[in-house]
Amino acid sequence: MPFSLTPGEIYETIRMIQSENLDIRTITMGISLRDCASSSVARTATKIYDKICQKAKRLVSVGEEISREYGIPIINKRISVTPIAVVGEACDGRDYLPLALAMEKAAEQVGVNFIGGFSALVHKGFTRGDENLLNSIAASIAATERVCSSVNVATTKTGINMDAVYRMGHIIKETAELTKERGAVGCAKLVVFCNAVEDNPFMAGAFHGLGEPEATINIGISGPGVVLNAVKNNPQADFGTLAEIIKRTAFKITRMGELAGREAARRLQVPFGIVDLSLAPTPALGDSVADIIEAMGIERTGGPGTTAALALLNDAVKKGGAMASSYVGGLSGAFIPVSEDAGMVRAVEEGSLSLEKLEAMTCVCSVGLDMIAVPGDTTAETLAAIIADEAAIGMVNRKTTAVRIIPVPGGRVGEKVVFGGLLGSAPIMPVSRFKADSFIRRGGRIPAPITALNN
Amino acid sequence: MKEEQQRAIITVVGRDKVGIIAGVTSALSEQNVNILDISQTIMQDFFTMIMVVDLTRAAVSLQELQGILARKGEEIGVQINAQHEDIFKFMHRI
Numbered sequence: 001m002p003f004s005l006t007p008g009e010i011y012e013t014i015r016m017i018q019s020e021n022l023d024i025r026t027i028t029m030g031i032s033l034r035d036c037a038s039s040s041v042a043r044t045a046t047k048i049y050d051k052i053c054q055k056a057k058r059l060v061s062v063g064e065e066i067s068r069e070y071g072i073p074i075i076n077k078r079i080s081v082t083p084i085a086v087v088g089e090a091c092d093g094r095d096y097l098p099l100a101l102a103m104e105k106a107a108e109q110v111g112v113n114f115i116g117g118f119s120a121l122v123h124k125g126f127t128r129g130d131e132n133l134l135n136s137i138a139a140s141i142a143a144t145e146r147v148c149s150s151v152n153v154a155t156t157k158t159g160i161n162m163d164a165v166y167r168m169g170h171i172i173k174e175t176a177e178l179t180k181e182r183g184a185v186g187c188a189k190l191v192v193f194c195n196a197v198e199d200n201p202f203m204a205g206a207f208h209g210l211g212e213p214e215a216t217i218n219i220g221i222s223g224p225g226v227v228l229n230a231v232k233n234n235p236q237a238d239f240g241t242l243a244e245i246i247k248r249t250a251f252k253i254t255r256m257g258e259l260a261g262r263e264a265a266r267r268l269q270v271p272f273g274i275v276d277l278s279l280a281p282t283p284a285l286g287d288s289v290a291d292i293i294e295a296m297g298i299e300r301t302g303g304p305g306t307t308a309a310l311a312l313l314n315d316a317v318k319k320g321g322a323m324a325s326s327y328v329g330g331l332s333g334a335f336i337p338v339s340e341d342a343g344m345v346r347a348v349e350e351g352s353l354s355l356e357k358l359e360a361m362t363c364v365c366s367v368g369l370d371m372i373a374v375p376g377d378t379t380a381e382t383l384a385a386i387i388a389d390e391a392a393i394g395m396v397n398r399k400t401t402a403v404r405i406i407p408v409p410g411g412r413v414g415e416k417v418v419f420g421g422l423l424g425s426a427p428i429m430p431v432s433r434f435k436a437d438s439f440i441r442r443g444g445r446i447p448a449p450i451t452a453l454n455n
Numbered sequence: 456m457k458e459e460q461q462r463a464i465i466t467v468v469g470r471d472k473v474g475i476i477a478g479v480t481s482a483l484s485e486q487n488v489n490i491l492d493i494s495q496t497i498m499q500d501f502f503t504m505i506m507v508v509d510l511t512r513a514a515v516s517l518q519e520l521q522g523i524l525a526r527k528g529e530e531i532g533v534q535i536n537a538q539h540e541d542i543f544k545f546m547h548r549i
Contacts, residue, residue, distance in 0.1 A: 004548065005464075005543050005544070005547060005548075007494050007496075007505050009543060009546075009547045010464060010466065010505055010543055011466075011503075012547075013542065013543050013546050013547070014466060014536070065518070068518055068521060069517050069518065069538070069539045070538055070539045070541065070542040071536055071537075071538035071539075071542065072542060252546045252547070255545045255546045256542070256545070256546065258545065259541060259542060259545040
């Protein structure tokens with residue numbers, strides 16, 4: 001077979017990796033812990049630790065092997081597990097902290113930096129296990145480094161569990177308080193979802209859904225830098241051409257994920273799950289979704305036109321990516337976290353990007369109000385109301401939305417809180433001073449929308 | 456049945472000088488790595504070379520070869536990358 005690649009193509013790939021931050025953001029192994037249930041918390045914790053260590057013992061070394069052979073950086077190796085509320089349900093004990101500690105210990109043992117799945121699905125109500133888990137979240141996050149927690153409070157099919165929304169307002173406050181010495185970093189590991197997906201490879205919201213197999217490999221790709229350069233190189237292109245350029249770029253980026261995923265699954269002898277097409281920014285220079293929006297011609301992200309630009313970007317990435325992968329899943333949309341995207345941080349600091357504009361942007365992309373720092377005096381009721389708004393957007397539009405918000409204890413508008421690493425740093429943003437207390441305290445569920453009745 | 460090739464792409468970038476190709480190819484031949492194709496140009500004083508190699512009969516694995524080439528690169532003063540061919544094929548060919 002003659003060799004068919006051109007030097008131009010080879011240099012393009014190398015340029016994407018070496019100077020445009022193209023990487024595989026995460027190889028996430030989903031592991032079912034359903035067989036770890038037992039009547040004792042201590043026994044369940046032991047089984048959780050053993051199972052994770054057994055299933056994931058080669059995850060990091062295989063990830064590093066693939067990274068070296070193909071010359072593509074794989075930034076994170078991570079694990080997602082069955083929602084712990086399900087695993088812990090059969091336990092007599094009510095404190096699930098030992099289960100979180102078992103996850104932490106296993107994650108440390110196998111060498112992953114985050115493990116997701118300290119989670120509960122409560123969109124229609126609480127079981128005993130859900131109650132226990134929710135009561136254990138704040139202490140568990142505070143006592144661990146790597147454990148991530150998520151709670152699904154709404155779906156299009158069931159409506160919004162407003163009791164759960166209100167409780168999450170309180171749990172976020174409590175988590176902030178318990179981790180205040182570290183800039184309330186605990187809240188960066190706690191996500192509130194509407195329409196949570198079962199195969200999300202990205203933290204902090206990853207968990208291994210109940211319809212998933214024993215174990216699986218899900219891939220999260222990255223590549224805002226590559227898309228940014230493609231957009232920058234075509235300043236005069238009309239929208240059709242621009243969409244086409246982004247599609248082509250997204251195709252190439254996604255192929256990397258597809259290759260890494262297939263290889264990792266083969267070497268680890270677990271089924272390949274999905275490639276998540278999300279554009280995931282990092283605090284690194286040029287690796288920013290906000291920069292792409294600005295390269296399209298918006299002076300500052302958050303200004304008029306931002307939502308339209310983001311809609312075009314998000315759609316083109318999906319169209320290109322969907323063609324490149326045999327299985328697409330997860331969240332699959334551009335992420336707009338504030339702290340993890342230097343361009344977003346700049347837009348907030350210059351007064352261009354507000355909480356309300358971010359909310360509008362979440363209507364057209366993945367995934368929600370993400371990594372947003374707000375003043376420490378923001379009440380649980382106001383946090384709950386913000387969550388409810390975001391859940392309503394997800395519920396009505398049949399999409400995933402999420403809230404990862406950080407009420408920084410003692411923090412005031414304009415100050416900056418630093419989390420470090422991929423979590424970046426966030427300017428504290430103003431929140432509306434008008435209250436929703438009486439609304440939130442009504443309790444009960446917001447019924448599913450008419451759009452859910454599609455059978 | 457024809458034996459399947461294990462191909463890798465080697466790229467060499469650095470300031471042009473005497474002996475780059477000789478240095479790289481001798482390192483490859485020492486490990487019994489077969490060169491299938493070479494393309495080489497000088498761009499603004501920079502020497503750039505792409506080689507397609509076959510590792511089927513090589514004495515070392517791709518990972519070991521990467522280490523050998525990295526050391527060779529330091530010795531000659533150029534940057535040498537060796538990557539599995541699939542990354543390029545996956546990205547540019549359907």
